[in-house]
Each structure stands twice: as structure tokens, then as C-alpha cells.
Amino acid sequence: MPIFNKPAFKGSGEKKRDMPEGLWQKCSGCGEVIHELELKKNLRVCPQCNFHFTLNSQERIESITDPGTFEETEKKIKSVDALEFKGYKDKLIKYQKITGLQEAIVTGRAKIIGHSVVLGVMDFRFLGASMGSVVGEKITRAIELATEEKSAIIIVSASGGARMHEGILSLMQMAKTSGALALLDRAGLPFISVLTHPTTGGVTASFATLGDIILAEPGCMIGFAGPRVIKETTHQDLPDGFQTAEFMHEHGLVDIIVERRELREKLASILGYLLT
Amino acid sequence: MGTKKTPKKKISPKKKYAISSWKRVEIARHPRRPMMLDYVASCFDDFIELHGDRHIGDDGAMPAGLIRVDGIKCVVIGHEKGRGTDEKLKRNFGSAGPEGYRKALRMMKIAEKFKLPVISIIDTPGAYPGVEAEERNIAESIAYNLREMMLLRTQIIAIVIGEGGSGGALGIGVADRVMMMENSYYSVISPEGCAAILWKDRKYAPDAANAMRLDAKNLKRLGIIDRIIREPSKGAHTNPSLASKNLKDSILDGIKELSSVPIDQLLEQRYKKYRAMGEFIG
Numbered sequence: 293m294p295i296f297n298k299p300a301f302k303g304s305g306e307k308k309r310d311m312p313e314g315l316w317q318k319c320s321g322c323g324e325v326i327h328e329l330e331l332k333k334n335l336r337v338c339p340q341c342n343f344h345f346t347l348n349s350q351e352r353i354e355s356i357t358d359p360g361t362f363e364e365t366e367k368k369i370k371s372v373d374a375l376e377f378k379g380y381k382d383k384l385i386k387y388q389k390i391t392g393l394q395e396a397i398v399t400g401r402a403k404i405i406g407h408s409v410v411l412g413v414m415d416f417r418f419l420g421a422s423m424g425s426v427v428g429e430k431i432t433r434a435i436e437l438a439t440e441e442k443s444a445i446i447i448v449s450a451s452g453g454a455r456m457h458e459g460i461l462s463l464m465q466m467a468k469t470s471g472a473l474a475l476l477d478r479a480g481l482p483f484i485s486v487l488t489h490p491t492t493g494g495v496t497a498s499f500a501t502l503g504d505i506i507l508a509e510p511g512c513m514i515g516f517a518g519p520r521v522i523k524e525t526t527h528q529d530l531p532d533g534f535q536t537a538e539f540m541h542e543h544g545l546v547d548i549i550v551e552r553r554e555l556r557e558k559l560a561s562i563l564g565y566l567l568t
Numbered sequence: 569m570g571t572k573k574t575p576k577k578k579i580s581p582k583k584k585y586a587i588s589s590w591k592r593v594e595i596a597r598h599p600r601r602p603m604m605l606d607y608v609a610s611c612f613d614d615f616i617e618l619h620g621d622r623h624i625g626d627d628g629a630m631p632a633g634l635i636r637v638d639g640i641k642c643v644v645i646g647h648e649k650g651r652g653t654d655e656k657l658k659r660n661f662g663s664a665g666p667e668g669y670r671k672a673l674r675m676m677k678i679a680e681k682f683k684l685p686v687i688s689i690i691d692t693p694g695a696y697p698g699v700e701a702e703e704r705n706i707a708e709s710i711a712y713n714l715r716e717m718m719l720l721r722t723q724i725i726a727i728v729i730g731e732g733g734s735g736g737a738l739g740i741g742v743a744d745r746v747m748m749m750e751n752s753y754y755s756v757i758s759p760e761g762c763a764a765i766l767w768k769d770r771k772y773a774p775d776a777a778n779a780m781r782l783d784a785k786n787l788k789r790l791g792i793i794d795r796i797i798r799e800p801s802k803g804a805h806t807n808p809s810l811a812s813k814n815l816k817d818s819i820l821d822g823i824k825e826l827s828s829v830p831i832d833q834l835l836e837q838r839y840k841k842y843r844a845m846g847e848f849i850g
Contacts, residue, residue: 369850374790377779425846432843454734454756456766459780460792463734463756464845467742470714471842477715494756496707497695497735502715516707516735517697521761526698535702545705 319343321511335552344509344552346489348391349398349415352448356556357411361403365410366433370394371426373457380457387418396421396451399434404446405560407567410438412447416490420452423495427455428465431499435472439479444563448486449500453493466498473502482566484559487514487537487546501545505562507555508537508546590774592783593759595751596730600805602812603662604646604689605631607729610812611819612637612644621670624704629660629696630668630740632675637687637819643679645672645740646689649730662731663696666709669739673713676720685723685823688740694758695736710739717742718842719835723826725819727797728752729804732782744838745822746792748784749815750799754792755782792845795822 315328321343331338335355336345347355353362371394373380388394396418402411412434414421421427431447438445454462476483485503489512496516500506508514515535523530533539540546550558595601608615612635619626632645647668650659664672672688679686695706717724717740726743732754748754755777757765762780763772781787784796797818804811826834 366850369848372847372849374847375779375781425848429846429848456757456762456780458847459756459782460754460787460790461846463738464792464842466711466735466738467714467718467842468845470711471718471742471839474715474718475839478719494735497710497739498714499711501705501708501711515702516695516710517702522697522699522702528699530699534699540705543703543705545708 317345319345337552342510342551344489344511346416346450347552348417349393349413352413352488353398353400353402353411355552356448356559357402357404358406362400362411363402364398364400365437366399366430367394369426369430371424371458374425374461375457375459377457377459383419383457391415391417393418395426395430396423397427397430399430401437401443404556404563407560407563408441408443409563410434410441410443410445412445414448414450414495416450416452419455421450421495422452422455422462423465423498424455424458424462425465428462428468431465431469432472435469435476435483435499438481438483439472439476442479442481444482444484444567445476446484446486446559447499447503448488449491449495450488451491451493451495451500453495463494466494469499470502473499482563484562486550486555486559488512490514492516492518504566505547506545507548507550507558508540509552509555510537510549512537514540514545589778589781589783589786590759592751593753593773593777595803596753598803598805599651601730602804602808603651604648604691604729606808607689607812607815608635608644608646610809611816612642613639615644618675619671621667621674623670624667627660627664627668627671628658629662629664629692630672632671634684635687637816637823640685640820640823642685642687642823643675644687644689645675646687647692647736647740649691660696662692663694664692664736664739665696665698665701666704666706669695669706669709669713672740673709673716676717676722676724680720680722683722685725685826686720686743687819688724688726688743690726690728690732690737690741690754691730691752692733692736693731694733695739707735710735713739714742718839721831721835723823723834724838725822725826727815727819728754728784728793729815733758742838742842744826744834745794747795747797747818747822748787748793749797749804749811750784751803752784753777753782754784754787755780 649662
């Protein structure tokens with residue numbers, strides 16, 4: 293039976309991953325195939341159905357700040373494998389290579405239509421933008437910088453939650469970042485939290501939901517527990533549109549759902565009210 | 569057929585310490601282990617239970633109220649898992665929802681107003697992952713507690729007596745003194761959850777438990793907790809009265825230490841403690 297003796301076809305996963313980025317992208321919303329250039333021009337929003345593709349930190353910063361005003365802070369801070377967690381070191385190196393970033397968040401000073409702000413942008417490509425010691429520390433330092441310079445802080449979140457590989461240290465970043473926000477709050481300074489796809493777990497349960505004002509991108513996922521966990525634990529049927537920005541808006545967590553192309557102006561006009 | 573299966577990765581087959589760390593998790597979940605209300609009955613006097621978050625309802629998983637410890641007036645909050653089916657259902661197996669965290673904060677504000685120390689007893693597998701909980705913004709209820717507890721103007725002592733499950737534990741766990749019973753655990757995610765995500769199988773939970781170093785000794789070494797409370801050699805359930813005596817003594821020590829510190833200094837120390845948590849270069 294020759295069919296059983298045939299050599300196994302070896303599909304190489306590696307090769308696929310190394311392919312240059314395609315010129316055409318398929319929209320997960322409507323299935324439309326869109327040219328990369330057109331997508332870029334449209335801030336990675338589908339022109340057909342308005343589906344918002346995820347942005348990396350670089351693209352996000354460019355899309356909301358005044359050109360040339362972003363000045364990165366805390367570039368040198370690096371993660372360590374404090375628990376000697378199996379495979380963690382390799383993962384860090386791998387994602388540093390893929391993204392060209394040190395960690396899952398970029399922070400800095402910037403201007404948004406003339407308003408000076410401190411800005412933090414999480415990058416979901418880096419280990420799901422999970423929050424470990426470095427992400428927590430960079431957010432805390434950004435909040436402290438805003439407190440010190442009496443400016444506003446804006447954090448654009450996207451995260452799978454706390455980073456398991458750093459165990460309890462990751463959990464404590466929730467307390468640390470929230471504590472820094474307590475001081476910012478006392479100083480009477482604004483924090484605008486922008487939730488993007490997806491914001492979940494320990495990030496949702498700490499700084500991301502503590503914004504004076506919470507904005508969200510249309511259709512993005514916002515939640516505490518993952519939908520699968522909820523289904524398995526409670527055997528409940530999940531309602532339509534569960535844990536989307538629209539769902540959270542309806543349930544009072546999100547102030548405004550803002551389209552990506554309007555985000556920059558919306559931030560500026562809110563800042564106009566909150567900053568003296 | 570014809571395709572060769574990739575050999576399954578073997579994950580740390582049996583390490584020397586593999587049993588002990590996981591064993592603590594097992595003891596922490598032992599069905600006869602004393603729970604919050606057992607300790608409330610054995611360590612404290614004159615418990616007046618208070619109910620409700622003033623908005624939605626009363627969460628049975630988070631009992632709270634006024635108590636005396638050796639005559640010292642305090643506010644107690646904590647997770648109760650319940651014993652027996654009816655009680656367990658009433659207590660939702662110790663998984664509190666947003667109403668629980670908001671009730672706990674309400675009690676802490678009472679403590680602040682009347683200058684009473686807060687005793688927070690942690691024993692939860694995690695905050696409740698349910699549709700209603702998400703609808704009422706459970707994440708925000710925990711986040712808000714973290715922020716408010718950081719600057720709460722009274723002494724806070726938190727003790728993990730069994731399971732310290734993630735955000736559900738931390739949501740009442742920001743404190744001047746954090747203590748753990750010897751056979752309790754405190755973790756960013758349940759060992760089962762960690763194993764399922766990283767190794768695609770819950771059966772690796774013991775490995776996950778060891779990898780995350782979630783037992784009291786390791787957490788003390790990492791500077792996350794301040795004190796380990798000794799238990800009878802085979803676990804608190806083998807001699808509950810001894811366990812509760814040790815717990816009571818530790819709480820009294822904590823109150824004594826903290827009450828001599830001026831409140832502004834106490835808040836500064838609390839903030840600095842959490843500010844310093846995390847390990848990195850630069």
C-alpha cells in the first residue's frame with residue numbers, strides 16, 4: 293500500500309512566519325481584501341465595514357501625537373527572569389527581536405494638538421502586552437512624571453492581563469500602578485484611559501479602568517475574565533456582543549466609543565476641558 | 569497516519585521540591601481547613617455582621633462587619649467559601665463579585681471614618697468570572713479598591729488563610745502588613761489556569777505551582793509578604809484551635825506595631841512598599 297509508505301509531507305511553520313508581510317490584508321470584520329497601502333492611509337480601519345485592525349505602538353503614537361513631538365522616556369529598562377521561569381528568557385529575546393522593542397509598552401512625552409501630555413502605549417505584539425515588572429514600572433514612572441510635571445497622562449491599553457512568568461511580582465504591579473494613580477488623583481491631574489483591542493485581566497482590573505475618562509475603540513474586547521473561563525465556570529450562555537466596547541459602554545464602564553480617525557481630536561478637546 | 573507526531577514535551581518530571589510547593593496548594597484547599605468565619609468565631613469577639621454594597625445587593629462571598637480582638641475594636645472583611653452544598657452556594661465558593669468588593673470598600677471607609685484598624689482575611693480561588701460580574705464591572709470594583717486602599721487613613725492588616733487567588737485576593741489585599749498562613753498560597757493565576765495557558769493542559773498544575781513560587785516562604789523571600797504564620801505540622805485543619813491562636817497572636821502583634829506609627833508616616837510606608845515591588849534592570 294504505497295499510500296502508507298509515502299514520506300510524510302513536512303509543512304514548515306517557520307517558513308510561513310518568515311514570509312514578508314503581504315500587500316493584501318483580509319478584513320476579519322467583513323472578509324474584504326484590502327491593499328496594505330490603503331489600509332495604512334486609513335489608520336488600519338477597514339474602509340468597507342469600519343473594522344479596526346490592531347495598531348502597534350509606533351503606529352498608535354503616530355496616529356495621535358503631533359508630528360515630531362514624541363520623546364520616548366525610560367528606554368533602557370529591561371525585564372529579568374526573577375523566578376527563573378521555564379522558557380521565559382527565550383520568550384523575551386524572541387519578542388524583542390520580532391518587535392524591535394525592549395518591552396510591551398512605550399512611554400514618553402508628547403503633544404496632542406498642542407496639549408502637552410505624558411503618553412503610554414501598550415504593544416500587543418510583545419507577549420500579548422502582558423503586565424510584568426517592567427510594564428508596571430514604566431506605567432508607574434509615566435504617571436509619576438505626569439504628576440511631577442503637572443501634565444495629563446494618557447494610557448492606550450491593550451493587554452492579555454498580568455504576566456504569568458513573573459508570578460506574584462506581576463500581580464503586585466496592579467497595586468503599584470493604581471497607587472501611583474491615587475497620587476495623581478490627589479494632585480488634581482487628569483488621566484484619560486483609552487481601551488483598545490483587547491484589554492483584559494489584571495490590566496482591566498487596575499489602571500485601565502481608573503481613568504477620569506475612559507474611551508474605547510469600536511468593537512474592541514474589554515473584560516476581566518476570558519469568555520471561555522466564564523463559560524466553563526458558570527455554564528452560562530454569553531449574551532450577544534458580550535465584552536465588547538459597546539457592551540461595556542451600555543453597562544457604564546466606557547464614557548465614549550471613539551473611532552480611530554477621531555481619537556486625536558477627541559483627546560485634545562477633552563484635554564482642553566481638564567487642563568488649565 | 570503517515571504523519572509523525574511530534575513527541576510531547578516533558579515538563580520537569582519530578583524535581584526535589586516539586587511536591588512541597590504543590591502540596592501547600594492542596595492543603596490550602598483542604599475541605600476541612602478553617603475558613604474565614606471559623607476564625608471570626610475563634611479569634612474575635614462580638615461580631616456584628618453588616619451587609620450590602622448600598623447599590624445592587626449583598627455578596628455572601630464577602631462577609632464583613634465590626635469585631636473586637638482582645639477588646640480592640642476593628643473592622644473585618646474577607647472571603648468565606650462556606651461548608652456544605654447550601655452554604656457553598658450561598659457563599660459562591662468564596663468567589664466574590666463586584667458587590668463584594670464594593671461592600672468591602674464601604675466597610676473600609678467606615679473603618680477610616682471611625683479610626684478602626686481593618687483586618688482583611690483572604691481566602692478565594694479568584695474573583696467571580698460570571699456574566700453578571702462583567703456587566704457590573706468587576707474589574708473596576710477591584711481596581712478602585714486598589715487605589716483607595718493605598719491611601720486609606722487607617723491601619724490595614726491582610727492575612728491569606730487559604731487561597732490567595734489573583735486579583736480577587738489583591739482586591740482586599742493592599743495592606744500595611746500582609747501575612748500568610750504557612751500552608752496558604754498567593755498567586756497571579758491559579759496553577760490550573762497557568763498550566764492550561766502555557767502547557768495546554770491542566771494536569772501540569774503542580775509544575776505551574778512550583779514555577780510560580782506561590783508559597784509563603786518564596787513570597788517572603790521576594791519581599792511581597794511580611795510574616796508567615798505557623799500552622800500545626802500537618803496543616804491548620806489538624807488542630808484548628810492552635811492555628812487560630814497563632815493567627816490571633818499575629819494580628820495582635822500587627823495592630824500593636826502599626827498603631828504606634830503616625831498615620832501619615834504609615835501611608836508613606838505603605839506606598840513605598842508597593843512602589844518598590846517588581847524586579848528589572850534600569
